[in-house]
Amino acid sequence: MTLPPFLRAAMGPLRIMMQDRLAVIGMCVLGVIIAMALFAPLLSTHDPRHINEIEDGSVLSRGAAGWELQESLGPLALNDAVHQDGISLIVGRGGMGWSREGAGAWSALDLPTGADLHAVALSPEGRAIAVGDGGVILLQDGANWQPVPAPEVNLRGVVWLDADSALMVGTNEDILLLDASSGELSAIDSPVGRDFPLQSVALDVDGTALIVGERGLAIRYDPEDGTAALEQLGSSRDLNHIHIDASGAALVVGERGTLLRRESADSAWSADPAPDTRALRAGWIGDDGSALAAGRNGLIMEWDGSEWAIAQTESERHLRALLVVGDEMLALGSDRFVTRLAPPSREHWFGTDHLGRDLFSQNVHGSQIALLVGFLGATLVVLIGTNVGLIAGYYRGRTETILMRTVDVMYGIPFEPFALILVLLFQPSLTIVILAVSLLTWRTVARLIRSQVLSLRERPFVKAARVAGASDLRIMYLHIFPNVLPLVFLELAIIVGVSIIAEATLSFLGLGPPQAISWGGILHDARLSGAWRTAWWWNLPPGIFIMTTVLSVFFISRSLEVVANPRLRARQ
């Protein structure tokens, strides 16, 4: 087998490196990380910049200390709940339904629809009805649920007027009356007729139904004469939910923290000052004057008899419904919410950060900048350092003095502060980061190469070349340079490690390449957000990645040292 001579020359050092087990491990690990950088878009499970949201059938329960997250009911949001005589029902998105008896476990209902269900109600006899998008009306018939044919309107609220008739409201100002025994639907004219969405309906103590909707719209339907009439509640904000207790106390909640309360059937509606102006989606009021309101981002407010106070919740979830059974209070949701600071899970292998971004993908993408700066910076450093060392060592005299004095000056400049000043004066960019990394580091390389060249230039083969009439350039680059090559590679390996750490350091201080995802940058975000003290999954991986990469490079450099310094060879 005939190999080209330069390949054969490379085989020797390679064999020496292969004998070092640590070097082989280093090469394998570095190979994996390089592959990770090259295939980052394929490997990452998410877009690293995308703010991830998930939907969840969230249940929060009122405990002694505050509202605590319970086990989820499925992956779909829960929209409404009802309780009567020990039976509780929940309906949610995607035709999801849950029921339980007493305080038992929730069991999923088998509902004959895939449409989003928005409201559920129980008749005095305990017959359930659920309504939702696309005109879906489900009527309970023993253990079965029967769909009722209906026009395609998006229904938002439902209430039983008596054992046989239910009133439902929809987003196009639809008001429908269902005769449950015959299955007949009749539309009732709204007094407004401007297609305002109606959101919720509740049965008042006098047997009429009160409907609320957008822009403070309130309509009272009287089943006696079958007419609907406008009513004033004293608000022009969008109203989302109404709850009326059997005692006559009532609560209406809406956008921008709207809270309308009625103490009894005879008293007037009054708007309560809210401690928070986020949207409220559900309200509940009891006969003892206590009341609850829930909204987006885990907002729950409690009425203590004199004012509304924000309750302690541990969740970011969007709440849509409240269910009160005796002493037990449940808040249900949740539409798509940002998965902030989620611990590692099957969906997010390394968890998420404070903006809900996937940390695994960020870490994978971080390898690109690290290796780019590492190798580019190191190449630049070695290029400058080797040439300066070669020229200084070969020419000696004044050239050497000037070059080596420059190196001395370089040794007077502290690295990190210099990089800081450079980056801050000239705006962070990839170029400046690489420059900051390489502008000072070449000093070591230049010194090492020069001392090697000083001894090489006195060797017979250099003298022979000179006698043979070789030019200075030829002697320097064709005769001396190959002899310092092992040292050059050794320095290259070490400086790759140094550059990676330097880039991570600058990024950690918030001075890295802007918009780029880097390991140091992830740690910068973690430190800045303050959440790093609890979110261990945020801190650990980037540091381990930096350490592993640099360590693998150092392992390789150790075996290169053996190549460069034969004295070490015999004794290892």
Add this chain to the structure above:
Amino acid sequence: MTRRGYLIKRVLQAIFSLWIIATILFFLFRMGLPDPTAALVTEGLNAEQRAAVRAQFGLEEPLWRQYVLFLTNAVQGEFGTSFSYRAPVSEIVWERLANTMILMLAAIVLAYAIGVPLGAWLSWRRGSRTDTAGIFFGLMFRSAPMFWTGMIAILIFGVGLSLFPTSGMRTLPYDADGFFDKIFTLDFLWHAALPVLIVALYYLGSPLLIMRNTMLEVYGEDFIEMARAKGLPERDILYKHAARNALLPVVTQLAVTIGLAAGGQVVVEVVFSWPGLGREILNAVRTSDFPLAQASFLIMAAFVITLNLLVDILYTTLDPRVSFR
């Protein structure tokens, strides 16, 4: 060349280096921040103060006059008034520099006190599993970025176990007359433990590996053979004969490390809120406090150069073989 001639030459070189660095710094700042007062108008520098600053740094004058003024001020130790502290820059800088040096020197001493004997011991156990583990951990702490190990240390020892404080040099508020009154207390030691440990772990790798490798080289020398032939115990050969002769490269490395110590470890100071000079530079440039940034850097460089010089001179005294080049 005589010893005195060598000394004079080295001092002149150091002054030359400092002048070059000052020049680079001056032009860097003029390129990056043509009008340092402009960045601060919003932060309460009124027209009058602005004019005063401009006059002090001669910003109305031609560039070469500014340069001369800058050098004159620097030589006289006149660095102006810090924009953010509203106090003379030199006072702030000297205190911060002392804070940095105490942290760095403690860490370097600790690293070498552990690293050198450990390296010698590892070379004795060469090829064993202990040896591999020693190399591995030495390199591992060298590879891990200090801001990360610092954060992890804070998480474990500060937040988790509540054993150590996680920021500052002393429990606030405290009274101290001067620098030494501040640091000769248990409270200071308690605060310094974590940052010193983190920096020491980082520095540990180089004395460890250099000592180990040099020892391996020394084992091949004739006088070790001789000692063995005399039947001396291995322990004596290791510590009395081999280790002493292997110290030189470690001392060289120590000299370089101490020489650069004034540069500090900015990230450690940031993570542990250690009021050092590196952190001050970061804050100064972030708040565009240009007199402070400029002076901090210059004084830091001056200190690095002086340390290098001292270490060089000491080194030639220690090892007469180093010629007065």
